[in-house]
Amino acid sequence: MTEPMGDYVAVVGLGYVGLPLALSLARSGRRVVGVDVDPEVRAALAAGRPRFVEPGLTELLNSVPAQRFTVTDRLPDLAPRAVVICVGTAIDPATGQPDLRHLVAATEHIAGHMSAETLVVVRSTVPVGTCRRTLLPLLQAHVDAPMLAMCPERIIQGQALREIESLPQIIGALDDRSLERTCRLLKPVAADQVIVSSLEAAEMVKLVCNAHTDLIYGFGNEVALMSSALGIDANEVIAGANLRYPRPDLSRPGFVGGSCLIKDPYLLMYSAAEAGYRPPMVAAARAVNERVPGHVVDAVLKALAAQGRAPADAKVLLCGIAYKGHPETDDVRGAASVEVAAALRDRVAVLAGHDFVVDPSRIARTGCEPTSLADGLTDADVLILLVDHPRYRELDAEFVRARMRKPAIVFDMWGLLDSELSGMPDVDYLRLGRG
Numbered sequence: 001m002t003e004p005m006g007d008y009v010a011v012v013g014l015g016y017v018g019l020p021l022a023l024s025l026a027r028s029g030r031r032v033v034g035v036d037v038d039p040e041v042r043a044a045l046a047a048g049r050p051r052f053v054e055p056g057l058t059e060l061l062n063s064v065p066a067q068r069f070t071v072t073d074r075l076p077d078l079a080p081r082a083v084v085i086c087v088g089t090a091i092d093p094a095t096g097q098p099d100l101r102h103l104v105a106a107t108e109h110i111a112g113h114m115s116a117e118t119l120v121v122v123r124s125t126v127p128v129g130t131c132r133r134t135l136l137p138l139l140q141a142h143v144d145a146p147m148l149a150m151c152p153e154r155i156i157q158g159q160a161l162r163e164i165e166s167l168p169q170i171i172g173a174l175d176d177r178s179l180e181r182t183c184r185l186l187k188p189v190a191a192d193q194v195i196v197s198s199l200e201a202a203e204m205v206k207l208v209c210n211a212h213t214d215l216i217y218g219f220g221n222e223v224a225l226m227s228s229a230l231g232i233d234a235n236e237v238i239a240g241a242n243l244r245y246p247r248p249d250l251s252r253p254g255f256v257g258g259s260c261l262i263k264d265p266y267l268l269m270y271s272a273a274e275a276g277y278r279p280p281m282v283a284a285a286r287a288v289n290e291r292v293p294g295h296v297v298d299a300v301l302k303a304l305a306a307q308g309r310a311p312a313d314a315k316v317l318l319c320g321i322a323y324k325g326h327p328e329t330d331d332v333r334g335a336a337s338v339e340v341a342a343a344l345r346d347r348v349a350v351l352a353g354h355d356f357v358v359d360p361s362r363i364a365r366t367g368c369e370p371t372s373l374a375d376g377l378t379d380a381d382v383l384i385l386l387v388d389h390p391r392y393r394e395l396d397a398e399f400v401r402a403r404m405r406k407p408a409i410v411f412d413m414w415g416l417l418d419s420e421l422s423g424m425p426d427v428d429y430l431r432l433g434r435g
Contacts, residue, residue, distance in 0.1 A: 005115045006078035008033050009185070011086055012106050014041055014071070016052060016259075016331065017123060017153045018086030020160040021189070023060045026069040028188035033080065034071045045071045053330040053357050056161045079115035082185050086123045086153075089263070096266045098127050100134065107135045111142040119147040119181045125206050125264060126150075128271035131199040136174070147178040150199045151186065152206030157258075158327020168192045172202025207271065210264035211282050217256045218285030221292055224253030224433030228295075234433025235415060253433040254414050255336040255386065256289040257323035262334040292432070293339035296411055299430050300344075300382055303409045307428070309381060311347045315405075317376040317383050320413075321355035321363050325389025330357045332366065336386045336413070341366045352376040356391050377403035388414040397424055 011022035014036040026032040036042055044051045048062045061069075075083070087106045090099040103124055110120060120139060122131055131150050139146035150172045155163040169190035173179035183193055196202050220238065227234035238250045256262075265286045272279050304311055322328070323335035332338060337353065345351045345367040353368025353376075360370035377383065377400060385392055397420045401408060406426040412418065413432050421429045 005117050006076065006080055007031060008076075008080055010035055010075055010080040010083040010110075012036075012075075012083060012110065013086035013088065013124070014045065015086065015088060016054070016157055016160070017155075018084070019045075019050060019061075020054060020057060020155070020164055021084065021086065021123065021153070023057065023064055023069065024161065024164050024189045026064045027060060029068075030188070031067070032069050033076065034069065035073065035075055036071065037073055039073070042071050042073065053328070054160050055158060055327075060161065075109065075113040077113070079113055079118050081117070082119040082121060082181070083110050083114070084121045084123055084151075085110070088259075089124050089126055089267075091263050091266045096270065098267055098270055100126065100130065103130075104134065104138070107138045111139050114139070114143060114146070116143050116145070117147075118143075119149070119178065119185065121149045121151050121182055121185070123151055123153050125152060125260065125267065126203055127267045127274075128200050128203045128207065129274070131203060132174075147174065147181055148199070149173040149178050149182040150202035151182065152202060154206065154209060156327065157324075157329040157331055165189055165191075168194045170194050170196060170202050170205045172196045172199045172205075174199060204268075204271070207264050207268040210260050211268045211285070214256060214261050214265050214289060215281060215285040216251050217254070217261075218288045220251035220253045221256070221432075222288050223250065225288070225291065225295065227433050235431070252414075254388070255292050255323075257334040257336055258331065259323075259333040261289075262286075293336045294343070295432070296336070296340055296384065296386075296413070297343045300384065300409065300411055301347075303411075303428050303430060304381065307407060307409070311344075312349060314348045314381040315350040315352065315379055316344055316348050317352045317354065317371070317380045318368055319354045319373070319376075319383065319385045319392060320387030320389060321353050321358040321366060321368070322387060325356075325387030325392070328357050328389060330355075330359065330362070332358060332362055335366075337368070338366055340384065340386065341368050352380070356389055374403065380404050380408075382409045382411070385410070385412045385414070385416055388416060392416050396420055397427075401426060 008031040010033045011018050012035045014034045022032050022034045050057050085106055087102045171182050224234040242249045265282050269282055318337050321337045351368050352371040353363040363370040393416050407428050409428045411430040415431050421427050
């Protein structure tokens with residue numbers, strides 16, 4: 001145990017979750033020490049350039065006084081007043097089991113640098129019971145009565161700085177002392193606070209929020225896959241069902257990605273299974289949503305075969321490498337492009353990739369050749385639009401048709417170019433949910 005205590009807040013993990021929070025706390029007047037083990041992250045921040053795209057983040061980083069925000073690879077010897085854990089958690093893709101190694105390592109590091117008055121706040125997404133069963137004993141090995149709270153993040157990339165302050169902050173605490181300290185810590189950046197009765201309730205709030213989103217989108221994709229099999233346009237069905245009807249809207253079909261939506265349903269299923277219950281709706285929604293990239297690949301290969309073109313001779317352009325296009329982000333975790341590229345790169349002659357935000361080096365790591373739109377479309381047999389970035393809507397029929405081989409095959413996940421390309425001569429226009 002380290003004594004005495006310093007007058008600063010530590011944020012451990014400076015990624016998509018931790019850095020916006022750390023800078024928001026610094027902007028509110030707190031002295032913040034950001035901790036990240038990745039030297040490239042630290043070097044980028046020292047140069048005033050975050051390693052990911054988030055509107056307003058670079059400007060905030062460079063406007064916060066240097067004495068209010070510092071970055072290091074480990075906690076200082078002087079114990080923090082509070083430390084917020086924002087490290088990533090993962091699942092094993094083969095088993096669906098949680099991988100909490102980074103979270104445990106961060107907690108062990110914190111435990112060795114805290115005092116009896118240090119508040120520990122967990123913001124990482126975890127299975128239900130993790131804070132009490134896994135993290136609390138690590139803290140108790142150094143402090144008899146640690147203060148601990150669970151405050152899950154629920155922001156979306158592209159609106160992180162705004163949503164930190166505007167969204168209700170869920171707070172579940174170990175005890176009244178932990179609760180009071182947590183409320184005071186977060187009030188300057190999250191004044192709207194929702195108090196729940198336990199660490200476990202707070203852990204579950206985050207998981208059910210994302211599993212519910214997955215379920216809503218999953219039904220839209222189920223409608224799309226059924227419609228494709230039945231020869232019906234799912235978008236017509238959904239639009240007709242929603243028009244002037246007072247019940248909850250049906251979701252339009254599209255890929256469901258991102259680090260949270262592909263992971264959190266598995267964390268929820270794991271949590272429930274540990275308690276003896278296996279949630280069929282959560283599992284079914286995830287299974288349906290995971291079918292979408294394969295459906296895209298199958299549709300494209302069938303379209304090539306119908307035209308007598310061998311995939312091995314084809315050029316394919318993937319547009320939209322990030323997991324979503326609006327609000328825009330450069331995050332490729334859980335992106336459809338990763339799975340589509342993996343399925344196509346050894347089967348086609350050229351696999352090109354374009355994104356308005358993602359760095360070319362990241363595009364290359366998916367197995368795609370980074371390209372401009374004009375070059376990527378030139379002599380392409382297939383265009384696959386994977387995200388709904390608004391700038392892809394600016395493509396017009398002549399720009400596409402003048403460059404692609406005829407007949408051009410276009411798979412449009414979100415229907416961005418429906419009005420431009422549907423029914424056009426020399427264009428085989430495919431859309432998710434259109435049979």
